Amino acid sequence: MLVRPRRSALYLPATNARALEKARTLSCDVVVLDLEDSIAPEAKAEARLAACEAVRAGGFGARELVVRINALDTPWGAADLGAVAGAQPDALLVPKLSDPEDLPAYAAALGGKTRLWGMIETCKAVLRLDALGAAAAANRMEGWILGLNDLAMEMGCRPGADRAPLQAAMSLAVTAARAHGLFVLDAVYNDFSDAEGLARECAQGVAFGFDGKSLIHPAQIAAANAAFSPDPEALAWARQVVRAFDAPESAGRGVIKVDGKMVERLHLEQAQRLIALSDAIAVREGSPE
Structure with a gap:
């Protein structure tokens, strides 16, 4: 049985050369080079080039190397897709995935080992989880990462420490992922200085059945790895x-x-x-x- 650990997926801005070098030594299971949220519009081209250079340089060991591109309906998406697909990371992460009809355009550009991952972070995506899962196998899709900051903003809800307004979406995402043989990662915890809050949220993610957690700071890796490792x-x-x-x-x-x-x-x-x-x-x- 082939199982790949994805306990910790660390987001890094692709323009941060020092962070990219450090990532080659960190204990996270997944490194996500970001071209989207953390990159200003004027730095998009620089980030794209840096991400592709990092992928080609390698040195990330057993860690999965993933690049989150900008969506195809943005001014940068097509260039991101072409360049990143050519560099061939382990996976390409699609933001704001909402329709199964969007998948073929991304999947058609991919070759070699590169698979497709998707961000579930819109109300529409939550309502179409089963359809997105059903379309996964035909479009090289391996799994999903929840983006609950964006979802909460779109819903207009106030999650609180227990994330109560988002728990239905969390449970549905895990259920749909399991139904279609996909992995699914919990969303980020925003306060990287709050170790107690992170531990609490990791434990909640384990209870919900997530495979791991996405992270915004290296200080969060140990907690995620511990929580999502087998008891x-x-x-x-x-x-x-x-x-x-x-x-x-x-x-x-x-x-x-x-x-x-x-x-x-x-x-x-x-x-x-x-x-x-x-x-x-x-x-x-x-x-x-």
Whole structure:
């Protein structure tokens, strides 16, 4: 079972050369070079060039390297798409993805290893999650990242610490992602100096079923990695479930008893995925920088 850790996805402005160099040594699972929100209009061309140069230079080790471009309906989107697709990062991140009809124009430009990721950050996207998920496989799409700052602004809501007005969208995004075999990452936590708040929000993301969290500062990486790594007790239970189903007396059985509890084959699949994630994290953390 191939599982790729995406516990922590760090956004970096593509124009920040020092940050890009530092990113090659950080413990995040994903580096997202940003050409969109963090880049002023007059710096878009410079950011595009810097991102492509960073992708071609490499040196990011086992980290996935992703570039968030400007949308095709902006003055910079077409140039971003052509240049970034040519550089071939691991993935191209589309902002404000709302319609499945938008996907083919992005996917057609991609080749090689590059996949498509999408930002879910509009009201329309939330209402079309199932359609977006259904169109994913045909358009090289691997998963989604929530953009709850933009969604909250469009909704006109005031999320608060528990993000109550956004919880329906969060749950729907996870549900649709699972239905269509996609990964899904939680949104950023805006106050990078608030370690307690970040830990609380990471725990909420884990409870909702997200695969990881997007981040705005390197100081947030350790908390996200810890929260979204398999819990040791859960991992021990997963190994026990796999051993029990592997036993000769369990052959062909759909339900067995493990440590006094009834366990179904769906729990076996869950256990296998948790073990695969743990193994992938071990490989990731043991890989050379």
